[in-house]
Amino acid sequence: MPRPSRWPDLVHAAGEEFRERGYDNATLESIGARVGILKGSVYNYVGSKEELLLAVVEQPARALLAELDRLRADTGSSVAMRLRELVHTQVRIFADYYPAAFVYLQHVGRFRSPAFAQFDDMDKDYIAAIESLLAEGVRTGEFSLAGEPAVAARAIVGMLDWMQHWFTPHGEEADARLADQLFALALGGLHAAGGVHGVTKGIGRTAAPVVPPGG
Template structure:
């Protein structure tokens, strides 16, 4: 009778190891130790540490991009409603894919052909957020303090910084956190233009 696969356990252990120790310091031996298997057994699943890292980050990266593509095709919702859903989705993925989602953010700039794929996905994500912000400005929902590109990067930066402090707290608490972040972003988007003018007049 074949032994049950340990792949899901290996992915979780690898995500924890990469987040806590970093890719360069982590070893297949230490990842195997978290699962209770020898390094040689991991080679039944992957050929290298880089391949294991790619497997860890693939799910959250593709899941987030798929959700963003869905939101961009939701022409019946306001820009503010789509932004709220985006932030809720990102916090949910951070929770569901913890800590793999943060491993992705930490290692997306690594060199290698496969990481080029993830960087291309990241560029698509940034372009989509920028377009969402621009939609809100065109419709009059948002009054931007900066151009859409800078504003989008500020919003994404706020969310990406969660890698330094966020831990999942449960569905209800995570959703409340997402709505708090949305309210923070929306305050700047709705009043940013006026606040920027006021800042220029400060002595």
Template sequence: MPRPSRWPDLVRAAGEEFREHGYDNATLESIGARVGILKGSVYNYVGSKEELLLAVVDRPAQALLAELDRLRADTGSSVAMRLRELIRTQVRIFSDYYPAAFVYLQHVGRFRSPVFARFDDMDRRYIAAVESLLAEGVAKGEFSLAGSPAVAARAVVGMLDWMQHWFTPQNGEADARLADDLFAIALGGLLAAGGVHSLTRGLPYEAPPQG
């Protein structure tokens, strides 16, 4: 009777190993040890550590883009509510695919092989979608930005990406509350930043004191 596949366990173990020790320090031997198989048995599933990294990061990336496409199709909601749903989606994916989603943020950008090139396109699509959403908010009078939608989009995404340094999943309700806290912070800036920026334009520049 064939043994059950250890592939899901192996991918989960790889995500944990990459998250805790970094890609460079992780080994196929240490990943295999997490699921109770030898390094040689790992090669029954993958041909290299890079191939295993690809398996770890692919699912959260695909899940986020699928949710993003769904939100872009929702033209009946206000821009602010779609932004709230986007932030809730991001936090939920961080939780559902923990720690794989953070492994993506930490490591994928360093790979320039053709296998990982499609992730660069995914990142561009994500930023472009957020930028388009914020630009729509400005056009509809919902947002007042201090700068361009491109800058604001990168500020919002940067806030979410920084969660890799401090976020630990709790439960669905607690994670949703956290997402709404982050949304409130982002929305406050998007609503008022333009007015605040106009006030600061008249303030004189003060050079920092020299040490």
């Protein structure tokens, strides 16, 4: 009777190992030990550690892009509601693919092999989609930006990506509350950002000169 495939367990174990020890310190032997198989058995599934990393990061990347395509097709909701859904989607993927999604953020940018080139296009597509969403919000009057939509898009992505340093899943309800808090932070800036022009306009022209102590 054939043995059941350990592939899902192996991919999950690799994600944990890469997250905890880093790609350079992780070994196929230590990954195999997490699921109770020898290093030689790992080679029944992959030919290298890099190939295993690819398997780890592909799942969350493709899940996010699939959700992004769905949001693009939603033209009946307000821009703010679509942005809220995007933030919820991002947090949900961080939870559903924990820690693989964070392994993606930590490691995928360092590889330049053809197998990883697809992720450069995915990242650009993701940023472009958020930028387009924010630009639409400006056109419709929902958002007031202090700068270009490209800057605001990268600021939002940066806020979400920073979650790799502190986020752990706490269940669907708690994670949804967290997503709403992050969305509220982003939305507050998008609504109020236009006022920053007035605040910063005179900076550097009207400030009094700095006099050193005793000067």
